[in-house]
Amino acid sequence: MSNIRHTGPVTAARRPAGEAESARRSPGRPPVPLDRIVATALRIVDEEGADALSVRTLAQRLGSGTATFYRHFANRSQLVAQVVDRMFGEVELDTEELAAMSWHEALRTAATALFELLGRHPNVAPLLVEQVPVGPNALVHRERSIAILLDNGFPPPLAARAYATLAHYVLGFAIQLTSPSGQQSDDTRLSATFQGMDPALFPATVAVASSMPVPLEDEFAFGLELILNGLDQVRTGSA
Known part of the structure; x- marks a missing residue:
């Protein structure tokens, strides 16, 4: 009988069956609730615009991986639908x-x-x-x-x-x-432009310029x- 003892790290192959199975099942990052995903997506759109909403950006905001997204949505289009509907939920009508x-x-x-x-x-x-x-x-x-x-x-x-x-x-x-x-300042400049037009050439525009x-x-x-x-x-x- 050999007296050699293994002192190296225990791999999954060497672990008892129950221990190996437990290691395979151990979760990585905790699941993110759907409501939080949609709320975060809406916040991205509000802060950065519709074009900024991507799976990668969403995962970064959530501090999670892209797999989190695909647990709930097959594609970006499904996410967009949920974001839009969340906004509609804010309509206050009796x-x-x-x-x-x-x-x-x-x-x-x-x-x-x-x-x-x-x-x-x-x-x-x-x-x-x-x-x-x-x-x-x-x-x-x-x-x-x-x-x-x-x-x-x-x-x-x-x-x-x-x-x-x-x-x-x-x-x-x-x-x-x-x-x-800066739209307000643009409107001010545009108003000044209308009022400064030649009334002989643009009488109608000058009449309503104010x-x-x-x-x-x-x-x-x-x-x-x-x-x-x-x-x-x-x-x-x-x-």
Whole structure:
């Protein structure tokens, strides 16, 4: 019988079966909850823009590996859908209060609430262009707005077109909210440019120069009223 003793490190092959199995099962980094992943992704978009949202950047922010991402999502598109829907969950609208309003007022309230929400998350707007939001929170918002139209005499085809028009209108203005922080100074210079034009060549522009450029929020509210008033005429004509 040999008296040779092994003093080197014990490898998995030399360990007892139970010990080797335990080593194989030992976890690496702890799993990251889905809610934290989506919240972190939204924060990346808010702080750095939609283009900055990548699997690598997300993993770095979480202090984890890319495997953490793929435990929950097959691709970036699925993550984007969750980020967008998390934002939609911040829409604060009371269904009972909306029901007590005229359809005109209710739709104005819903559209303005979404515009203001995108104002708090301006970098999310480009993500809405990538894919139509169909998460649970987005579906609730869509359902609420379409129901207002249907309940007030809009035929289904007209209600669908009216909702699509309003949604794209809000999104179009929201995308402009991603303008650089120096926009106010740019507007001041642009106003001075208009007012300094030759009235002999540009009499119409000079006549309204003191009111230009129109603040984005004012332009949004004005255009929204035009759409709603136009929908009222279309609805009456289709009745």
